[in-house]
Amino acid sequence: MSDSNYDAVALLSGGLDSILAVKVVEEQGLKVKCLHFTSPFFGKPQKVSHMARVHNLDIQAIDIGQDYVDMIANRPKHGFGKILNPCVDCKILMLRKARERMEELGASMIISGEVVGQRPMSQRRDALNLISRDAGVRDVLVRPLTAGRIDPSEAEERGLIDRSRLRSISGRGRKDQMALAKHFGMTEIPTPAGGCMLAETESSRRYWPVLEYSPSPQTEDFYLANTGRQFWREGYWLAIGRNQGDNKRMESLARPGDLLFKVAGFPGPLSLGRQFEGKPWPQDIIESAAAFAARFSPKARKHGGPVGVNVSFEGETSQVTVTPLTLEQDLWLEPQWDDAKAAIQRERQRNGQAEG
Numbered sequence: 001m002s003d004s005n006y007d008a009v010a011l012l013s014g015g016l017d018s019i020l021a022v023k024v025v026e027e028q029g030l031k032v033k034c035l036h037f038t039s040p041f042f043g044k045p046q047k048v049s050h051m052a053r054v055h056n057l058d059i060q061a062i063d064i065g066q067d068y069v070d071m072i073a074n075r076p077k078h079g080f081g082k083i084l085n086p087c088v089d090c091k092i093l094m095l096r097k098a099r100e101r102m103e104e105l106g107a108s109m110i111i112s113g114e115v116v117g118q119r120p121m122s123q124r125r126d127a128l129n130l131i132s133r134d135a136g137v138r139d140v141l142v143r144p145l146t147a148g149r150i151d152p153s154e155a156e157e158r159g160l161i162d163r164s165r166l167r168s169i170s171g172r173g174r175k176d177q178m179a180l181a182k183h184f185g186m187t188e189i190p191t192p193a194g195g196c197m198l199a200e201t202e203s204s205r206r207y208w209p210v211l212e213y214s215p216s217p218q219t220e221d222f223y224l225a226n227t228g229r230q231f232w233r234e235g236y237w238l239a240i241g242r243n244q245g246d247n248k249r250m251e252s253l254a255r256p257g258d259l260l261f262k263v264a265g266f267p268g269p270l271s272l273g274r275q276f277e278g279k280p281w282p283q284d285i286i287e288s289a290a291a292f293a294a295r296f297s298p299k300a301r302k303h304g305g306p307v308g309v310n311v312s313f314e315g316e317t318s319q320v321t322v323t324p325l326t327l328e329q330d331l332w333l334e335p336q337w338d339d340a341k342a343a344i345q346r347e348r349q350r351n352g353q354a355e356g
């Protein structure tokens, strides 16, 4: 089918609202290309074919990871929400990307599943206006689920879509959405959108030190932050696998410049030390990391005496001899959300922003 056949593109998180918004538009006989944006923080590219089949949708997964990372590294213009979620800037970024894709496809509208009053930060009426203005999509954005509660969009006024057949849902309740899902004969009801790791303290505590210490955070840094246990010492970053799955994942995430630690002669996890540009690891930090990593090998610990730890760097492996650090000697600390929260709060105060 030619690309020029699409009437609209849609932001499809995979949550119920985003699916219903597409269905409401398709009900008018319009053809919609669903865009499922992915990053280290959200998106399930592996589920796209399932979603497409079960909900009978035409979906494309698009990786916006690096643009997203740049946005949070430079600090979102509209600030973070309760955790590290920059919801307003996130929507703006997604809508800008959607507009690019819309133009490539020759479509004329962007569909978004937002509902007025549903979420505290990004779905207040004023926030909805601000988002469409800052994203430069006022002329093409349609919010089919909540259209009756907001001013007609330009696309509606231009007659690209029949406003009278759009819905007027608002607020936090799910009743209207469930009724609509029934109307469309949906057999599988996804959980309310969510699954954004920036809205969770457990993940965000892992991300903050990357934002704090990396001079130029990359998408892969956050995939690494999602993996294994995380430890930091004076801005040096060590990730340690918790199981075989983590070890494999870390191997695949290793990049030039990384240090890989593995205890010699005893079973134990893989540990990865990430060196940031302009901050190479001195020998005492390498030895401290090796001793700390050896601690995660129960047999090496039980052995009591010094053990060898293989340290691989750019294809070369050398060995350091260390005594596995005991808990009391811990110098490598797991990042805590409370520390990140306090640092974000200090930033907010410096920039004169209100609390999210």
Ligand code: SF4
Residues within 6 Å of the ligand: 042, 085, 086, 087, 088, 090, 091, 122, 196, 197, 198, 199
């Ligand atoms: S919860 Fe996450 S994915 Fe959703 S709008 Fe906020 S930042 Fe974006």
